[in-house]
């Protein structure tokens with residue numbers, strides 16, 4: 001999340017900086033400390049996967065302005081540069097059901113509010129989703145991070161591990177969002193809504209229920225929860241904490257169950 005913007009920033013550094021600094025070429029979707037805001041969510045992943053397959057306690061990536069990153073390798077604290085801001089109360093997603101059987105998760109009907117219906121043209125990964133209606137836009141899914149194929153190899157001679165589960169996650173995403181699939185896209189103020197890469201909650205109809213693609217992926221162990229809170233770098237962020245992703249609690253509940261059941265990457269990547 002946000003890595004596309006970060007990639008642009010890195011290019012600027014490379015182009016205009018006087019000193020040539022080795023800036024990693026960020027991948028477009030993956031699980032790294034840059035995905036998380038606050039220490040709790042990376043800690044949840046780290047505790048469930050103590051082998052640290054996503055390299056959350058490797059001293060990498062370096063902390064950036066908003067506080068993301070890991071400063072010290074191997075100190076048992078993943079993403080230890082995270083700024084710990086107060087959580088806000090429930091975002092009000094209690095209606096979104098999370099139960100023992102993920103097939104029953106979701107809603108009976110689409111939620112109230114402004115939804116944009118669209119037809120999937122292609123879904124490469126969770127941050128590269130295109131529709132038939134607006135093929136020049138690349139949408140990304142809010143609130144989760146997924147393992148990715150590409151790795152940050154050879155950054156300052158450090159092999160960054162990770163990306164376990166990428167094949168399964170990508171296959172499932174592409175199955176859920178096969179070309180021609182009807183989706184409903186919901187804007188969330190907590191998601192960065194860039195012009196070229198707008199962030200959306202993406203709803204699908206699955207087994208007679210309306211479900212968030214993010215929740216399906218989390219429930220099946222193909223994604224980890226990464227609540228978005230734009231504005232955490234603000235000077236007054238502690239006094240006036242920015243909001244979190246609208247379906248934060250539902251996604252966290254789904255992840256808790258996925259970890260307990262050891263589905264998907266929680267089993268595959270636990271070794």
Ligand SMILES: [Ca+2]
Nearest residue numbers: 057072077080
């Ligand atoms: Ca650390």
